[in-house]
Amino acid sequence: MAKLEDVAKRAGVSTATxxxxxxxxPYFTESTRQRVMRAxxxxxxxxxxxxxxxxxxxxxxxxxxxxxxxxxxxxxxHTLHILQGIEAECTQRGYNILLSTPRLTPDGVDEHYLRLxxxxxxxxxxxxxxxxxxxxxxxxxxxxxxxxNLGTHPSEHYVHTxxxxxxxxxxxxLLELGHRAIGIISVPNDLNLSANHRMEGLRAAAQxxxxxxxxxxxxxGDFSITSGAACADLLLQQFPTLTAFVCLNDRMAMGAxxxxxxxxxxxxxxxxxxxxxxxxxxxxxxxxxxxxxxHAPTRGRDATRMLFDVLNGKFPDPVVxxxxxxxxxxxxxx
Amino acid sequence: MAKLEDVAKRAGVSTATxxxxxxxxPYFTESTRQRVMRAxxxxxxxxxxxxxxxxxxxxxxxxxxxxxxxxxxxxxxHTLHILQGIEAECTQRGYNILLSTPRLTPDGVDEHYLRLxxxxxxxxxxxxxxxxxxxxxxxxxxxxxxxxNLGTHPSEHYVHTxxxxxxxxxxxxLLELGHRAIGIISVPNDLNLSANHRMEGLRAAAQxxxxxxxxxxxxxGDFSITSGAACADLLLQQFPTLTAFVCLNDRMAMGAxxxxxxxxxxxxxxxxxxxxxxxxxxxxxxxxxxxxxxHAPTRGRDATRMLFDVLNGKFPDPVVxxxxxxxxxxxxxx
DNA sequence: CTGAAAGCGCTTACAG
DNA sequence: CTGAAAGCGCTTACAG
Numbered sequence: 001m002a003k004l005e006d007v008a009k010r011a012g013v014s015t016a017t018x019x020x021x022x023x024x025x026p027y028f029t030e031s032t033r034q035r036v037m038r039a040x041x042x043x044x045x046x047x048x049x050x051x052x053x054x055x056x057x058x059x060x061x062x063x064x065x066x067x068x069x070x071x072x073x074x075x076x077x078h079t080l081h082i083l084q085g086i087e088a089e090c091t092q093r094g095y096n097i098l099l100s101t102p103r104l105t106p107d108g109v110d111e112h113y114l115r116l117x118x119x120x121x122x123x124x125x126x127x128x129x130x131x132x133x134x135x136x137x138x139x140x141x142x143x144x145x146x147x148x149n150l151g152t153h154p155s156e157h158y159v160h161t162x163x164x165x166x167x168x169x170x171x172x173x174l175l176e177l178g179h180r181a182i183g184i185i186s187v188p189n190d191l192n193l194s195a196n197h198r199m200e201g202l203r204a205a206a207q208x209x210x211x212x213x214x215x216x217x218x219x220x221g222d223f224s225i226t227s228g229a230a231c232a233d234l235l236l237q238q239f240p241t242l243t244a245f246v247c248l249n250d251r252m253a254m255g256a257x258x259x260x261x262x263x264x265x266x267x268x269x270x271x272x273x274x275x276x277x278x279x280x281x282x283x284x285x286x287x288x289x290x291x292x293x294x295h296a297p298t299r300g301r302d303a304t305r306m307l308f309d310v311l312n313g314k315f316p317d318p319v320v321x322x323x324x325x326x327x328x329x330x331x332x333x334x
Numbered sequence: 335m336a337k338l339e340d341v342a343k344r345a346g347v348s349t350a351t352x353x354x355x356x357x358x359x360p361y362f363t364e365s366t367r368q369r370v371m372r373a374x375x376x377x378x379x380x381x382x383x384x385x386x387x388x389x390x391x392x393x394x395x396x397x398x399x400x401x402x403x404x405x406x407x408x409x410x411x412h413t414l415h416i417l418q419g420i421e422a423e424c425t426q427r428g429y430n431i432l433l434s435t436p437r438l439t440p441d442g443v444d445e446h447y448l449r450l451x452x453x454x455x456x457x458x459x460x461x462x463x464x465x466x467x468x469x470x471x472x473x474x475x476x477x478x479x480x481x482x483n484l485g486t487h488p489s490e491h492y493v494h495t496x497x498x499x500x501x502x503x504x505x506x507x508l509l510e511l512g513h514r515a516i517g518i519i520s521v522p523n524d525l526n527l528s529a530n531h532r533m534e535g536l537r538a539a540a541q542x543x544x545x546x547x548x549x550x551x552x553x554x555g556d557f558s559i560t561s562g563a564a565c566a567d568l569l570l571q572q573f574p575t576l577t578a579f580v581c582l583n584d585r586m587a588m589g590a591x592x593x594x595x596x597x598x599x600x601x602x603x604x605x606x607x608x609x610x611x612x613x614x615x616x617x618x619x620x621x622x623x624x625x626x627x628x629h630a631p632t633r634g635r636d637a638t639r640m641l642f643d644v645l646n647g648k649f650p651d652p653v654v655x656x657x658x659x660x661x662x663x664x665x666x667x668x
Numbered sequence: 669c670t671g672a673a674a675g676c677g678c679t680t681a682c683a684g
Numbered sequence: 685c686t687g688a689a690a691g692c693g694c695t696t697a698c699a700g
Contacts, residue, residue, distance in 0.1 A: 001452065003677055014687045019679055027685055049453035050387035051677035054692045058679095059384065061432070061455075074418035075614065077411070084408035087435060094446055096455070097433045098395070101421060112428055118335065119383035120693085121395075121430070225618045258618055280409065284559050284592055286620060337693055348671045353695055361669055385693035388676045392695095454677085 002043035011039035022047070058123060061096045062307065063116065065127040065136050068101040069191065076223065077279040078249070078296050079128065082150065085300025086126055093308060098122060104134045114139055124307045126300075129153040130193045146310040148303045152193040157310055159303040159319045163194045166292040166323040167201020170246055170274055173290065173325055175209045178334035179244040179272060183235040184218040185228055185252050192223075195248050198276060202246060217242070221252050228255025229262075236263070243271060243334050250275035250282045250291055257285070257330065272331035288328035295321050336377035345373035356381070392457060395430045396641065397450065399461040399470050402435040403525060410557065411613040412583070412630050413462065416484065419634025420460055427642060432456060438468045448473055458641045460634075463487040464527045480644040482637045486527040491644055493637040493653045497528045500626040500657040501535020504580055504608055507624065507659055509543045512668035513578040513606060517569040518552040519562055519586050526557075529582050532610060536580060551576070555586050562589025563596075570597070577605060577668050584609035584616045584625055591619070591664065606665035622662035629655050 008015040013032060021028055021036040039045070053059040064086055066079060074080075090097050098121065102113035116122065117139055123146075129136050130151035137155055140147055149155035152163070174182055184202065187195050206213040217239050221227030228247055232255065235242060247253035253275030257267045267273050267287055275282060278293040302319060309316040342349040347366060355362055355370040373379070387393040398420055400413060408414075424431050432455065436447035450456065451473055457480075463470050464485035471489055474481055483489035486497070508516055518536065521529050540547040551573050555561030562581055566589065569576060581587035587609030591601045601607050601621055609616060612627040636653060643650040 004679095005677080015678080016680080016687055016689095017685090020686090023679085029685065032685080046449055046452035048388075048677055049449075049455050050384055050393065051454065051692090052679075053384035054382075054388050054676085054694085055678040055680080057692080064433075074414045074421070075411075077409075080408045080414060087408065087433065091435065091437075091446060094449075096450060099398075099421065099431045099433050101425065103425075112425060115380050115383075115428075116430060118380035120385070121383050225615065229618070254615075255618065258620055261620060281559065281588075281615070284563070284589065286592055286595060338695095339693080349694080350671055350673095350696080351669090354670090357695085363669065366669080382693055385676090386695075388678085388692085389694040389696080391676080 002045040003048065004045075006043055007036065007039045007045050010043060011035045053120060057120070059121055060094060061098050061122050062090060062124045062126060062304075063098045063100050063122040065100045065102065065113075065125055065129070067128065067131050067136055068103050069131055076251075077281065078277045078294075081279070081296035082128070082300035085297050085302075086304045087300075089301050089304035089308075095123075102136055104131050104136070106133045108134060109136060109139065117143060117145070124148075124311055126303050126307055127151060127155075129155065132190050132193055132196070146307060148307040148310065150299060150303050152197065157306055157316065157318065159299055159306060159321070161294040161299065161321040161323050163197035163294075163323075164201040164204070166276060166294060167198035167203075168205045169201075169323070169325040170198075170276065170292055171202040171205035172209070173327065174244050174246060174272060174274065174331065175205065175211065177244075177272065177331060180211060180334075181239070181242045182216055182244045182246060183232070183239065183242045184216055185231040185235070185245055185247040185256060186218055186220050187223060187248055188220050198248055221255075223249050223251060225251045225255040225258075228252030229259040230255070232256035232259040233263075236260075244331070245271065245273045247273065247275050250277045250279045250289055253289055253291070253330070254281070254285055257287070257289075268330050268332040274331050278326055282326075283328070285330075287330045290328045290331040291326050293324040293326050295323070336379040337382065338379075340377055341370065341373045341379050344377060345369045387454060391454070393455055394428060395432050395456050396424060396458045396460060396638075397432045397434050397456045399434045399436065399447075399459055399463070401462065401465050401470055402437050403465055410585075411615065412611040412628075415613070415630035416462070416634035419631050419636075420638045423635050423638035423642075429457075436470055438465050438470070440467045442468060443470060443473065451477060451479070458482075458645055460637050460641055461485060461489075463489065466524050466527055466530070480641060482641045482644065484633060484637050486531065491640055491650065491652065493633055493640060493655070495628040495633065495655040495657050497531035497628075497657075498535040498538070500610060500628060501532035501537075502539040503535075503657070503659040504532075504610065504626055505536040505539035506543070507661065508578050508580060508606060508608065508665065509539065509545065511578075511606065511665060514545060514668075515573065515576045516550055516578045516580060517566070517573065517576045518550055519565040519569070519579055519581040519590060520552055520554050521557060521582055522554050532582055555589075557583050557585060559585045559589040559592075562586030563593040564589070566590035566593040567597075570594075578665070579605065579607045581607065581609050584611045584613045584623055587623055587625070587664070588615070588619055591621070591623075602664050602666040608665050612660055616660075617662070619664075621664045624662045624665040625660050627658040627660050629657070
């Protein structure tokens with residue numbers, strides 16, 4: 001495998017010159033540049049990134065940090081949508097993605113993640129830092145690694161959506177349809193900060209309409225389809241007269257719909273069900289889900305662009321996306 | 335940030351000793367080992383992986399290569415299931431995952447991928463090498479990077495499933511239920527080798543039952559839900575008397591079910607629909623899908639274990655998984 | 669059982 | 685505009 005030295009010899013210049021030509025430093029004779037480039041071409045030279053990383057401290061690797069919680073980031077279409085945006089942007093800029101899914105405990109994060117942070121391997125981080133018990137940004141604070149946060153733990157650079165507003169709109173929608181007997185399908189409040197903010201939005205909308213939020217029946221799932229079905233089952237057994245379910249994500253909403261159908265009732269005629277995220281399947285589900293579009297596909301891309309801005313010494317403004325209520329057929333008036 | 339030299343000084347030994355103690359070389363006084371370990375502890379020393387990569391040629395990074403085709407690997411729950419298995423196994427062994435989604439053309443693969451291969455960054459590769467026009471393993475052959483292939487391009491080490499058998503069982507199932515007017519929802523044959531093998535299985539089962547496979551109507555989608563619906567629409571307009579659809583993956587099957595419902599007919603009473611992959615949603619879909627379980631979750635894990643075997647100098651046997659027909663409610667007799 | 673020293677393949681002030 | 689040389693932080697024969 002050809003190295004810089006080989007290229008230098010063949011081009012009749014020093015390794016320093018080759019290095020500089022390759023990194024596009026100006027002030028070189030056109031002829032030198034061409035000699036170098038031809039040697040590179042002829043030898044099929046490709047730089048050894050490990051060496052470059054050591055010498056220059058630049059690796060062309062960015063870490064995507066998605067904490068490992070509940071049933072796994074790999075099960076969540078929403079998370080994947082974000083990853084897709086990150087990947088597209090990184091690939092375009094010649095960067096590689098290192099996928100990190102640290103395991104969190106109240107005491108901190110696993111050793112493996114800590115090693116990665118200090119490995120000298122990564123130029124920057126995009127994090128989905130959303131787990132209340134611990135922020136994965138914590139061990140990074142003492143380092144100088146640029147970070148953009150897609151989660152809601154405090155961070156200098158971030159791309160958020162307005163979860164509070166999303167929750168508010170969702171509840172408002174059901175209330176406007178006349179629903180009052182509304183079951184909440186939530187998650188434990190130590191699971192996800194975004195979910196907590198959505199809950200606050202739900203509460204605010206209820207209170208604005210004079211509805212006692214705390215009196216509404218609530219069940220806690222884990223974002224999975226099956227947990228949504230289980231929650232709906234539980235709630236309907238205790239409160240058979242419920243006319244609607246608000247679910248904190250689309251997958252639980254899909255589970256709730258299935259449970260309702262399984263017990264011989266109809267969505268939305270008997271019971272309205274609304275979700276959150278607008279995953280691709282939401283639009284083609286039966287019935288299509290009323291949900292909140294939180295712009296996952298573009299959020300990953302924007303976070304990545306922001307990270308590159310930071311890497312280039314710019315100071316990008318934080319971004320908070322608005323969210324959009326998407327009314328489909330899973331909800332109707334009482 | 336503490337480096338090896340700092341640890342050595344503090345422990346009163348040479349850097350060579352520290353390095354060897356840390357890599358678990360035997361033959362060290364217990365007291366030396368302890369002095370070193372304490373110094374490591376006190377300084378919070380973490381090795382710089384870039385330096386280690388350069389010096390030892392070991393990076394603790396393995397690349398997961400999922401060629402970028404059709405609507406993207408990130409949309410495919412099946413692919414993600416595989417990734418989940420890979421991630422779990424790598425994390426457990428202290429390895430990092432570098433995600434690579436090369437863009438393929440008949441002429442080859444993008445420059446970015448080529449650079450990664452030669453970067454000196456990766457210890458091994460797990461590939462889903464399934465695109466007929468080009469094998470991502472091609473540029474690796476001249477290198478000495480260990481590879482395990484989850485796709486069906488030729489490779490020394492691989493973990494497969496028997497797509498042919500899956501196709502065969504699926505068609506056999508419908509034929510046994512009495513179906514003869516069967517629409518095939520496939521993909522273009524330059525898209526995916528696994529899909530092609532499934533098609534061969536379908537054909538063989540048809541022929542074994544005396545059915546002329548080439549006479550069956552066929553439409554080509556792109557694995558997405560919406561394409562499944564579009565194909566079903568097309569086929570039913572041309573052949574209104576079809577009693578069943580075989581789809582080459584679950585998502586297209588879900589699209590087909592939705593189209594059937596949309597035009598006021600029922601699954602399975604009017605039309606049976608079967609899929610392939612057994613993605614998590616298949617079991618909770620309405621109706622639950624008859625499909626082929628190709629063991630995605632364990633396949634990623636097994637491929638990763640195989641890769642570590644190769645890295646450790648072993649010669650693991652290739653693995654071909656059997657596949658299982660899962661009969662649910664989306665298919666019934668004519 | 670332990671250490672001195674060379675080397676992995678780059679980049680980067682510095683000097684000219 | 686170009687090059688000599690030091691250095692990035694490790695590992696690894698080799699010698700003792």
